[in-house]
Amino acid sequence: PSFRLLFYQLKVPAAEVTVKATGKQWFWTYTYPDAKIEFDSLMKQAKDLKGDEPRLLAVDNTMVVPVNKVVRVITTGADVIHSWAVPSFGVKIDAIPGRLNETWFKAEREGMYYGQCSQLCGRDHAFMPIAVQVMNEKDYAAWLEAAKKKFATSDDAPKNAVAAVESA
Numbered sequence: 001p002s003f004r005l006l007f008y009q010l011k012v013p014a015a016e017v018t019v020k021a022t023g024k025q026w027f028w029t030y031t032y033p034d035a036k037i038e039f040d041s042l043m044k045q046a047k048d049l050k051g052d053e054p055r056l057l058a059v060d061n062t063m064v065v066p067v068n069k070v071v072r073v074i075t076t077g078a079d080v081i082h083s084w085a086v087p088s089f090g091v092k093i094d095a096i097p098g099r100l101n102e103t104w105f106k107a108e109r110e111g112m113y114y115g116q117c118s119q120l121c122g123r124d125h126a127f128m129p130i131a132v133q134v135m136n137e138k139d140y141a142a143w144l145e146a147a148k149k150k151f152a153t154s155d156d157a158p159k160n161a162v163a164a165v166e167s168a
């Protein structure tokens, strides 16, 4: 049955949430194209850890997804090759500059899930963890609303800038 599973792993089902993970030296940037938000996710230093946050894995801004939804992850690299991997979801996909790779997962339980960059990428390779928080639908909706204010991308900025120049 493992051959069948390997086949289905590469068959991306209809996505309910899409997140783009861009690997950079040495952190991840997450983009939610549908919600027009984007933010950086940097490892927390040991002195900043709170409660039971794990060393080398906790980050300042976690990637957040809803439980029981198909999440499509598109990944690319901004500088060198990185790899986005979360063992609990069974996903590992290279983040290659100039290329968009995709994978998917569906988390069946709420909670925090951690992963690490899995392609040697320079000095701080060991210090660019992946943290995914799986929330129930209600909490996810609330997070999304707050994130839209906090992490709004300025998609319209170039257009507005052009309009401003033209009307001047």
Ligand SMILES: [Cu+2]
Pocket: 023, 024, 026, 081, 082, 083, 117, 118, 119, 120, 121, 125, 128
């Ligand atoms: Cu890396």
